[in-house]
Amino acid sequence: MTNIRAVVYGVGAMNSVITRYLLDKDVEIVGAISRSPDKVGKDLGEVTGLDRRLGVSISDDPHEVFTRTSPDIAVVAITSYLVDAAEHFRIALSHGVNVITLSEEALYPWNTAPELTAELDALAKEHGVTITGGGFQDSFWVNAVAQLMGTAHRIDSVTGTSSWNVDEYGPELAELQQVGATIEEFDAWCREAVRPPTFGRIALDALVAGAGLTPKQILTRTEPELAHETLHCAALGIDVPPGKCIGFTDIDEIRTEEGPVFVFRMSGRLYGPDDSDVNEWTIHGEPDLVMSNGTPPTMATTCTQLVNRIPDVLDADPGFVTVVDLPRLRYRHGRLHDHLSRWSSDRYIVREEL
Amino acid sequence: MTNIRAVVYGVGAMNSVITRYLLDKDVEIVGAISRSPDKVGKDLGEVTGLDRRLGVSISDDPHEVFTRTSPDIAVVAITSYLVDAAEHFRIALSHGVNVITLSEEALYPWNTAPELTAELDALAKEHGVTITGGGFQDSFWVNAVAQLMGTAHRIDSVTGTSSWNVDEYGPELAELQQVGATIEEFDAWCREAVRPPTFGRIALDALVAGAGLTPKQILTRTEPELAHETLHCAALGIDVPPGKCIGFTDIDEIRTEEGPVFVFRMSGRLYGPDDSDVNEWTIHGEPDLVMSNGTPPTMATTCTQLVNRIPDVLDADPGFVTVVDLPRLRYRHGRLHDHLSRWSSDRYIVREEL
Numbered sequence: 120m121t122n123i124r125a126v127v128y129g130v131g132a133m134n135s136v137i138t139r140y141l142l143d144k145d146v147e148i149v150g151a152i153s154r155s156p157d158k159v160g161k162d163l164g165e166v167t168g169l170d171r172r173l174g175v176s177i178s179d180d181p182h183e184v185f186t187r188t189s190p191d192i193a194v195v196a197i198t199s200y201l202v203d204a205a206e207h208f209r210i211a212l213s214h215g216v217n218v219i220t221l222s223e224e225a226l227y228p229w230n231t232a233p234e235l236t237a238e239l240d241a242l243a244k245e246h247g248v249t250i251t252g253g254g255f256q257d258s259f260w261v262n263a264v265a266q267l268m269g270t271a272h273r274i275d276s277v278t279g280t281s282s283w284n285v286d287e288y289g290p291e292l293a294e295l296q297q298v299g300a301t302i303e304e305f306d307a308w309c310r311e312a313v314r315p316p317t318f319g320r321i322a323l324d325a326l327v328a329g330a331g332l333t334p335k336q337i338l339t340r341t342e343p344e345l346a347h348e349t350l351h352c353a354a355l356g357i358d359v360p361p362g363k364c365i366g367f368t369d370i371d372e373i374r375t376e377e378g379p380v381f382v383f384r385m386s387g388r389l390y391g392p393d394d395s396d397v398n399e400w401t402i403h404g405e406p407d408l409v410m411s412n413g414t415p416p417t418m419a420t421t422c423t424q425l426v427n428r429i430p431d432v433l434d435a436d437p438g439f440v441t442v443v444d445l446p447r448l449r450y451r452h453g454r455l456h457d458h459l460s461r462w463s464s465d466r467y468i469v470r471e472e473l
Numbered sequence: 474m475t476n477i478r479a480v481v482y483g484v485g486a487m488n489s490v491i492t493r494y495l496l497d498k499d500v501e502i503v504g505a506i507s508r509s510p511d512k513v514g515k516d517l518g519e520v521t522g523l524d525r526r527l528g529v530s531i532s533d534d535p536h537e538v539f540t541r542t543s544p545d546i547a548v549v550a551i552t553s554y555l556v557d558a559a560e561h562f563r564i565a566l567s568h569g570v571n572v573i574t575l576s577e578e579a580l581y582p583w584n585t586a587p588e589l590t591a592e593l594d595a596l597a598k599e600h601g602v603t604i605t606g607g608g609f610q611d612s613f614w615v616n617a618v619a620q621l622m623g624t625a626h627r628i629d630s631v632t633g634t635s636s637w638n639v640d641e642y643g644p645e646l647a648e649l650q651q652v653g654a655t656i657e658e659f660d661a662w663c664r665e666a667v668r669p670p671t672f673g674r675i676a677l678d679a680l681v682a683g684a685g686l687t688p689k690q691i692l693t694r695t696e697p698e699l700a701h702e703t704l705h706c707a708a709l710g711i712d713v714p715p716g717k718c719i720g721f722t723d724i725d726e727i728r729t730e731e732g733p734v735f736v737f738r739m740s741g742r743l744y745g746p747d748d749s750d751v752n753e754w755t756i757h758g759e760p761d762l763v764m765s766n767g768t769p770p771t772m773a774t775t776c777t778q779l780v781n782r783i784p785d786v787l788d789a790d791p792g793f794v795t796v797v798d799l800p801r802l803r804y805r806h807g808r809l810h811d812h813l814s815r816w817s818s819d820r821y822i823v824r825e826e827l
Contacts, residue, residue, distance in 0.1 A: 140626050143626065143627070258620055258621070258623060258624050259624070262620060262801060263617065263620050263621070263764075265801065265803065265804070266612055266616060266617055266620060266801055266802050267612070267617070267766075268803070268804035269612060269778065269781050269801070269802030269803045269804050270612050270613070270774040270777050270778050270781075270802070271777055271804055272494050272497070272773070272776075272777045272780070273497070274804060274806070329803070330803065330804050330806060331806065331811075331812070332806060377806050377807065378806075379806065405773070405777075406770035406773040406774065406777070407770070408766070408769075408770070408774070409766060409767040410617075410764065410765075410766055411764075411765055411767075412621075412762070412763060412764055413763040413765070415762070416760035416761070416762070419626070419759070419760040420624040420760065420762070422626075423624050423625055423626045423759075423760070424623065424624050426626070427623050427624070446800070446801070447616060447619065447620055447623070447800070447801040448620050448623030448624070449619065449622070449623045449683070449684065450619070450622035450623050450625055450628060450684050452628070452684065452685065452686060452731050452732075452733065453731065457685075458685070
């Protein structure tokens with residue numbers, strides 16, 4: 120029985136959950152890649168908390184892993200922005216390996232990193248493989264919203280509110296979100312920071328593009344979120360006293376040539392005891408519409424959606440294909456391999472050498 | 474400039490709203506069909522409350538209308554079940570006209586009316602056109618739910634709750650919903666009634682099929698809704714005292730071979746002062762998930778979704794194509810014609826005579 124063969128690229132919190140999900144759906148994990156010295160050489164099952172060995176030794180040499188294992192797809196969860204992730208994508212694509220990634224910018228990078236995206240698009244096409252960015256945003260910020268938009272006759276505005284707990288995503292993101300900074304440090308950072316595009320803006324780019332609309336003006340403003348009581352940040356191993364930053368809220372707005380305005384308030388902060396994730400979208404127009412997802416299980420659905428997208432990525436045409444252009448996300452009961460419709464491991468072999 | 478050319482087939486409450494939506498999106502309405510003697514011969518704009526004439530005279534002869542106007546699509550809003558609507562569909566399809574319909578069973582009729590569906594599928598293919606059932610259920614009961622399912626790793630159950638106010642749909646439906654009946658009368662009706670498949674069951678059929686699952690057992694049970702305080706039924710002009718029926722709730726359940734169970738509770742009853750329409754779906758599994766749409770604008774989104782589906786129907790392959798197999802519903806800004814991707818009016822001309 121043929122199974123999808125995957126390499127886990129990056130062995131952090133997300134790919135640990137994803138490893139278990141992949142195994143549950145009979146994906147064969149043939150390799151694992153990490154640069155972290157305390158993970159290299161160890162067994163993937165051990166490091167991801169599975170309490171069993173998988174016979175997959177974590178390597179810091181992606182070339183060696185891809186050459187030795189020839190996987191169908193690499194599940195890349197390393198870093199948020201294309202400029203940092205590109206080298207990893209290049210390695211996978213050059214080895215003829217499809218890529219699905221949690222890199223947030225990869226959700227829709229055509230506006231924020233057009234040259235890099237075009238380069239990766241060309242590289243993917245050259246090697247007959249597909250690269251796609253997915254995760255929580257796929258459905259909750261893009262495709263479910265786009266579908267709600269599809270129930271409108273006329274849209275004046277689309278407004279989203281979302282929040283996530285900084286403490287669930289490791290130290291890199293906690294530092295990026297300015298956890299522990301004073302308000303002065305936050306202000307200074309805000310003035311001086313050359314910040315990459317926000318995740319909310321990237322989601323709005325996807326929504327606007329998916330609706331066939333044309334961005335006219337793009338605004339992002341950022342408001343600090345301050346601790347009202349001392350909150351512990353496990354990711355950084357610090358306590359944040361009242362008055363210091365526990366994160367911030369980005370308010371992105373895209374105005375379009377055609378009229379509809381898109382606004383997204385995304386708050387990434389340390390949670391207090393009464394906080395929980397939200398995902399709510401409101402459309403004003405004819406008629407007014409709302410969608411909410413209670414307390415969405417953000418981390419779990421980051422991983423579930425990535426795994427459920429794998430058959431779409433394998434089935435897609437080669438190139439950089441965003442979730443805007445993939446089919447509607449589907450539940451994948453049982454073996455992931457059974458959900459492929461047209462893919463076979465040699466469909467896009469561009470050249471084969473002796 | 475080419476526009477989509479449509480015939481409005483059935484001129485009731487829904488197609489009156491749809492007529493305005495079509496005109497807003499530059500669809501050319503070339504004909505209108507109704508059997509109602511008080512509408513035939515009148516102008517469509519007048520009858521649909523547009524306060525202006527459209528130069529479209531309502532006809533009771535569909536053959537004449539289709540022959541004379543050769544429309545691209547017929548928007549059919551006449552009756553709920555395929556057995557009653559089939560003759561109208563046959564006429565449109567035989568004239569090489571695509572069909573989109575609000576007939577509830579047409580949403581997914583392959584299980585409840587397999588022979589009739591296969592016949593219409595063959596007829597559509599023979600004439601190179603597509604027939605699709607759409608409306609409120611498209612997104613709110615099927616595709617938005619299916620997309621939420623796509624954020625799950627494992628599904629144990631999917632449960633939907635929806636309600637509608639019996640008093641908004643006239644006396645016939647109020648009587649059908651047993652408003653004013655005693656519990657003994659309700660029980661007697663329940664024992665003897667030969668009821669067609671519920672709309673909820675048809676939506677579950679679509680969900681199960683879309684997820685690639687296999688129905689194992691299908692149960693529908695019906696529970697009376699009893700007045701807790703005296704409620705007035707405007708449709709019947711009666712007061713319903715405590716203890717008597719104000720409607721009922723159908724609970725449809727589909728158990729699948731693969732495990733996941735689908736349940737839909739649809740309540741049609743007289744509303745008390747605190748009641749409003751709801752659309753809520755809960756998934757139990759890994760993880761648990763919820764979606765709700767506040768008080769969904771049921772009638773408006775019945776019409777919006779049908780109109781927004783028209784480009785998908787024209788672009789689709791010929792046959793009976795359900796919303797399960799169409800692309801994700803999209804918002805259609807501006808001219809509907811601009812949203813076509815591969816359709817042209819002669820793409821599927823099967824034969825052309827002198």
